[in-house]
Amino acid sequence: MSPSASVIVARVLFSTAAMRQNPLKRKRDDEITVHEEDDVHEHTKPRPPSWEALCVLGPYMDPQTLAVASCVSTTWLECFSSDDLWKALLTARSSQRSSPYEIVLKNTDNISCKHLVFAVEMDAKRRRKDQVVEPVKISLCDLSFMVHVSTKTKKASVYKKGKDLDFGPNDKFQIEADVSNAAITAGEDDVMMTWQVMYKGKFFTLADTTRSMDTKNGWFTDKLEDKCNRKLVGDVKPSFNGEVLEKIGISIVDSDGWGSLLLNGVLRYLQRFLLE
Numbered sequence: 716m717s718p719s720a721s722v723i724v725a726r727v728l729f730s731t732a733a734m735r736q737n738p739l740k741r742k743r744d745d746e747i748t749v750h751e752e753d754d755v756h757e758h759t760k761p762r763p764p765s766w767e768a769l770c771v772l773g774p775y776m777d778p779q780t781l782a783v784a785s786c787v788s789t790t791w792l793e794c795f796s797s798d799d800l801w802k803a804l805l806t807a808r809s810s811q812r813s814s815p816y817e818i819v820l821k822n823t824d825n826i827s828c829k830h831l832v833f834a835v836e837m838d839a840k841r842r843r844k845d846q847v848v849e850p851v852k853i854s855l856c857d858l859s860f861m862v863h864v865s866t867k868t869k870k871a872s873v874y875k876k877g878k879d880l881d882f883g884p885n886d887k888f889q890i891e892a893d894v895s896n897a898a899i900t901a902g903e904d905d906v907m908m909t910w911q912v913m914y915k916g917k918f919f920t921l922a923d924t925t926r927s928m929d930t931k932n933g934w935f936t937d938k939l940e941d942k943c944n945r946k947l948v949g950d951v952k953p954s955f956n957g958e959v960l961e962k963i964g965i966s967i968v969d970s971d972g973w974g975s976l977l978l979n980g981v982l983r984y985l986q987r988f989l990l991e
Contacts (some may be wrong), residue, residue: 728762732956778804778832801828851979853986855880859913862892863898864963871897888981891954891964897959903928908951910965914989920986922949922965931955939967942987 736809763966776784781804785795787912859878865871873892890910899906909923936949954962967976967984976984 750770804832852981860890861911864894869897886978887975888978889966893962895961901928901958917989919988928979
């Protein structure tokens with residue numbers, strides 16, 4: 716969940732709590748009739764928080780949003796400190812490869828799940844802080860991308876100029892090529908796929924893989940070449956029209972946290988090879 720979305724969710728939850736705890740404020744002053752018994756009842760037995768909203772929204776919150784929501788009131792602190800919510804966060808993250816959550820999830824007897832989440836999140840934040848972010852020295856407009864897909868008897872090659880590519884509002888880097896003219900079908904063996912980049916006469920092979928098209932789902936390539944020793948892999952996504960391979964796409968993923976590299980991250984990665 717993005718920071719802006721987190722703030723919106725927190726505000727919605729806060730408003731819901733305020734409305735439920737103060738139902739009389741929703742009426743105009745001239746419509747309110749206060750009875751002494753009702754007033755005593757209102758102050759001695761406050762309405763419970765919206766458990767329905769908690770059940771629906773809680774599991775979708777990131778740690779930062781849950782922390783903000785727990786600051787609304789003591790009741791909300793109790794609600795959003797529930798081990799069930801934090802254990803769900805741990806479980807979701809422990810399914811990722813190379814994730815420390817898988818280890819800490821087995822040691823929750825003497826420590827709360829909430830504490831474990833924040834401990835691992837703080838460690839990840841420190842590691843990100845220590846990473847030196849180098850400036851981007853090359854432009855997407857200076858790059859050209861080539862995609863080759865072939866079998867023993869079929870072949871398709873696609874050439875794309877960087878200036879013609881659009882990566883959308885989140886800038887997630889992904890190259891997609893239409894290879895339908897090769898008429899490669901699902902189930903074919905030994906399909907070779909290569910992605911190359913050209914920059915001012917220099918060529919760099921981003922990734923290449925050979926495999927059978929025994930699945931219509933995506934797959935990860937072997938580890939990509941990287942001078943920073945990160946665990947980068949290619950995330951390949953085929954698209955079929957019936958049984959015919961129509962498009963093939965690739966993005967770059969850091970398998971340490973399984974996050975896709977954005978455009979600037981890919982440009983920094985490429986310039987280590989293209990600016991030698």
